[in-house]
Amino acid sequence: MPLRSKTVLINAEIPKRCDVLVIGGGPAGSSVAALLAKQGVEVVLLDKVAHPRPQVGESLIPHFWKYADHTGATPLIEKEGFVAKAGGITVWNGKIHRIAFAEFGFTRPALHVERDVFDELLLKHAESLGVQVFQQVAANTVDLSLESPKVCYVDRRGNDVCNGRIDCRFVIDASGPSALLAGQFKSKRLVDTRMRFLSLWGYFKHSRFVAADGRSYPATDIGKTRPVTFVTSFKDGWIWHIAMRKITSVGLVINTNRARAMDKAGREQFFLETLRRAPYLDRLLESAEYQEDSFCERPDYSYYSTKLCGENFYCIGDSASFVDPIYSHGVLNAFYNANMTALAVCESLKDPARRVRHAQLCENRIRQFYGFSRSLALGEFGGDGVDAELVRRFMRQVPPVELELMLAASSMSDRSENFHRLVADAGIDLAPSQSRVHFMEELQL
Ligand SMILES: Cc1cc2nc3c(=O)[nH]c(=O)nc-3n(C[C@H](O)[C@H](O)[C@H](O)COP(=O)(O)OP(=O)(O)OC[C@H]3O[C@@H](n4cnc5c(N)ncnc54)[C@H](O)[C@@H]3O)c2cc1C
Known part of the structure; x- marks a missing residue:
């Protein structure tokens, strides 16, 4: 039609x-x-x-294709020509980790998409x-x-x-x-105040991007070399860098309390200064052009x-x-x-x-996925809003290739302690996935 x-x-x-x-x-x-x-x-x-x-939310991990297949949107997404990404690199507390999706057996790429x-x-x-x-x-x-x-x-x-x-x-x-x-x-x-975050982000033109080899490339190479989603931690939080076709999304996440005393102009200034000081990111953005009216923020976004x-x-x-x-x-x-x-x-x-x-069963499923994501992304959840047994059961049902990617990703920051505890309780062995997390001494940016 x-x-x-x-x-x-x-x-x-x-x-x-x-x-x-x-x-x-x-x-x-x-x-x-x-x-x-x-x-x-x-x-x-x-x-x-x-x-x-x-x-906001331009980084898609490769599991998403199966859902696009169900709705029938896959050919349209393929035709659009979004940026295919190779994996992820995090610089977390100075340690550099890299994963490549192809090593997990995914045959279709993850994407960086302009969400509009x-x-x-x-x-x-x-x-x-x-x-x-x-x-x-x-x-x-x-x-x-x-x-x-x-x-x-x-x-x-x-x-x-x-x-x-x-x-x-x-x-x-x-x-x-x-x-x-x-x-x-x-x-x-x-969620608990310690895990209550705020995000500040904006868009840049002509930013260099990081590829899976740990080197940086000019924005004009985006169709030739696959980028990774690049994440770096800093004293107060962490920053993402997502290269798309013509524009790059860069944002930071900090505890809500950290920004409470600032007004909007102060938050934008804090945002730009933090990017300038962040390891490696300063180099990626050195000759990039900040889109003046692109500054956005989302307070207290972790809830259920x-x-x-x-x-x-x-x-x-x-x-x-x-x-x-x-x-x-x-x-x-x-x-x-x-x-x-x-x-x-x-x-x-x-x-x-x-x-x-049917509604009860569906609610359990939605809660399972939420608990899985939350244990992966939030260091401590104190038990509120998460049924650990539901999450353990869910972990045992996740397709192996998807679980293995998430197990590997969970070693790339210090945010997944709950996830590791639940993985152990569910009787899942974390060790095999670790061979797919590569440590790097330095990035050549
Ligand atoms: C800082 C930040 C970074 C993120 N990064 C990522 C990422 O890299 N990858 C990722 O997968 N996710 C990311 N996300 C999350 C992702 O953007 C959301 O989870 C996703 O958009 C949720 O989709 P949704 O359809 O539930 O809601 P939305 O995309 O928010 O869509 C809701 C729609 O409802 C409409 N609407 C609202 N109220 C009404 C109403 N009363 N009547 C009619 N319509 C209404 C809105 O106009 C909107 O179009 C990020 C989120 C944040 C805050």
Whole structure:
């Protein structure tokens, strides 16, 4: 089916009812909508902004392809020509580690994607499968107390702002960090203050990039030599460097308390000064051009919701939880949640009597993935929000190639102590994966 153009959408009338209403057209929302539409389910998706819209989170690890295969988005992603990346290099407390995805047996590359392009591609793909997509339409309240949920929205597509309501059988909240339903439920919890981080980031043109050989290359070589995602720690946190086709995303993560006393201009100054002082990064950015209006920030992004799925609602992707971007698990988590939810909703539509059971099973799955990501990325979790037994069970089910990559990656920072404890408790041997983590004396930047 040909992709519908935005003009058609602007004039289209929003239906009064549908089977499934998805709130948000990021990777989570687009994917669950696409999967349901493939099964013949009538889906309406609302996004409060018009795509393409800016989004951070440009590093994708190679497991993501299997989810793209499920939705059918793979050929479109391949055709787009995003930057294929070779692996990762971290400089953590002065120690240099390198991994290459090909050594784990992945046959398809990981990617660095411009998220505005990537997310719009997924959304258009969902639409091509029959999802009715309405952009610039924001859901504002959800009434779940009735047999048939009701979602009230504000339609900002035309010159006049209009209010409306859709009745549906299931609501899927994929509203990202806005976490609409968690806000309504008052179920959003921030993690322990020691693990409460803030991110500051911006974009550069003409930055050199690091390749798997530990050397740096000029920005113009990006199509010829595969970059790695480059991560370096500094006194207060860590920094990412992600080279894309024309632009490089560079961001830092620090404890929220560290930035509390600064205003926005102070945070931008801190950001730029930190990059200038960071080992190796100073050299990558030496003749790069900072995009003046590109500075962004996201405070307190590590949270989880205590209520995720119920008989007529599901919260997925960042609307359910977000950990920390260090191991690039955000988009993967969104895709995984979307797959589990599509399955649960399809089964529930077929057999409504079992919908509570399906919701419970799905919630466990979402929590398992969250616990896995959190133990990998946050040094200590103190037990809140994570069921260790669920995570151990999940670890035993992760496909070996994927588990091995995460086991190897967990040695590249000092953030994964919980992960190592759970791995040992689950009876998994960490040692074999370590042979694929290479130590380097120095980078030739
Ligand atoms: C600093 C930082 C760096 C990151 N780096 C990475 C990385 O390198 N790799 C990675 O995989 N992940 C990364 N992530 C995480 C990743 O960006 C997210 O996990 C991912 O975007 C989640 O997808 P989503 O669909 O759940 O939400 P989103 O992508 O946030 O999409 C939500 C959508 O919902 C819409 N919406 C919100 N409210 C409403 C409403 N009321 N009505 C209608 N629509 C609404 C929004 O407009 C948006 O389009 C990073 C995150 C941060 C904060």
